[in-house]
Amino acid sequence: MYQFNYQKAGSQDDAVSAAGSAEDPKFLAGGMTLIPTLKQRLAQPSDLIDLSGIDGLAGVEDNGDSITIGAMTRHVDVANNDTVKSKIPALAHLASHIGDPQVRNRGTIGGSLANNDPAADYPAAVLGLNATVITNKREIAADDFFDGMFTTALEEDELITAVKFPVPDKAGYTKFPNPASRYALVGVMVAQTGGETRVAVTGAGQDGVFRASDIESALSGNWSADAAKGVKMSDADLNSDIHASAEYRAHLISVMASRAVEAAG
């Protein structure tokens, strides 16, 4: 790791003003992606601003037709939360399969979204469930939030404070994990909410998470595993690496989407 300054913020305002006065700051949430990134010397921030001391950023709130999850809520706490389990079981399922138990004990939803790893699970949940990302400045719709791999609409001193998920009529998430890292080779969230069908794919796209419009059209006419499986995805903008070719990922998208539909019921 390169050298950096470390400070623990006591409040949101503290964190934002610390970021304002640092040369190249980074907010530190659970650190499950940031610390490995620093260890590989893939980033060289001047300052790490630890958010773990800020009150009120963790927890789940039931608003009836939506649930709000605080940015610092850990994966394990989303996975085990009764409101999440009963209202959006697909989201609890997704959270319970991120990384491994030790990663889930530290990693947070806000950290995962701000980082927007192209193979992370939460981006598929936010885009597929049409969630709203709430920051210290504004509310950002899922469709406007993700901006290509590791890039989001967030400004330098903007802090995610919570994420609001509308409760879907049906939703399912299935991923094909890399056997070592548990990151998604392909992960698909399918959801139906008030007549709208959304399908979000993580792990596969060269630009990170994306909506599979062909599968969305197939499913809006006919919500069935076969309809999803029948769609032949193009491999044009998909990743190829040592784990899987673009062609294989294209095939996996339809298969994972069909299993997600089965899981959604």
Next chain:
Amino acid sequence: MPTVSMTVNGKTVSADVEPRTLLVQYLREHLGLTGTHVGCDTSQCGACVVHMNGESLKSCTILAAQAEGADVTTIEGLANGDELHPMQEAFRENHGLQCGFCTPGMVMSALDLVQKNPDPSEREVREWLEGNLCRCTGYHNIVKSILAGAEALRG
């Protein structure tokens, strides 16, 4: 250099470290607690698992500074003098280790499982070990050890 203080295995400790010091380096290099191992650079192997405030985490993926004020338990904190902790004893009895490199992490991870789920099924044990890699045993005896350790702890 900032001073980082915490409680490790029941003792208050403190050391001046660079902000970039990982918890595992703090434990091994500053406190001499070399039972916690480093097997990878990618947060995947789990050789470095310790408990912080009662839950397992990978000490290679957290800064010592983030653990300021925390209560940390490492493998060295388990035995009672010469008497092994029941989970350690179960690993010994069931040949749950060969080279032993992964063992501290396996034991610490197992103890987090059994505190949450005192009577896990074999499948639950295998799933829980997602974040712990062993290059020697093929896992079978590790799973057996954890099941036996869980039973011993249930008493």
